[in-house]
Amino acid sequence: MQPFPADALRPLAARLSGQGNDWSLVIDFARFQITLAPEGPEEQPVALAFENPFRGDGVELGTDDLAGLIGRSLAFPRNPEDGYIDGSVYFFGCHNPVDVTRLDFAPDGAGGVMLGVESRWLMSFEGTGFADFDYSFKVPLVRPGA
Numbered sequence: 001m002q003p004f005p006a007d008a009l010r011p012l013a014a015r016l017s018g019q020g021n022d023w024s025l026v027i028d029f030a031r032f033q034i035t036l037a038p039e040g041p042e043e044q045p046v047a048l049a050f051e052n053p054f055r056g057d058g059v060e061l062g063t064d065d066l067a068g069l070i071g072r073s074l075a076f077p078r079n080p081e082d083g084y085i086d087g088s089v090y091f092f093g094c095h096n097p098v099d100v101t102r103l104d105f106a107p108d109g110a111g112g113v114m115l116g117v118e119s120r121w122l123m124s125f126e127g128t129g130f131a132d133f134d135y136s137f138k139v140p141l142v143r144p145g146a
Helices: none
Strands: 011-019 022-029 032-036 046-050 054-059 073-075 086-091 094-107 113-121 133-142
Touching: 011 113, 054 094
Parallel strands: 011 133
Antiparallel strands: 011 022, 022 054, 032 046, 054 086, 073 094, 086 094, 094 113, 113 133
16 A cells, blocks of 8 residues: 555645534645556556545534634544544545544634644545555634635
């Protein structure tokens, strides 16, 4: 398996929708091309576009007041433990699981919120040819309705 080019991932914006203990999280990434190495000597490399967002359901925030989360960190277990975020990213013709294990809500200095995300991308689960990897990043959290 080849390593996934995680350094090419550029998170653009995150959106939360829902209430109480039933939120959904969508994180948009900038589109980029990935070249999948050929599996055999007679095969050619395959160019793939990474262009779909992360989607996660069942996010238990425990509040309807997103502003009250600023300065807090929330930990989540990995799938299949109770309380996990049911997350994935569509790539290579299938939904690849992504375990989000931590969300950090921090002020961005301009009146907004920066969302810190710790995650484990399980790219080998659907046989994409890429290895699993850990990915931590920060992304602006867009206010609901914006």
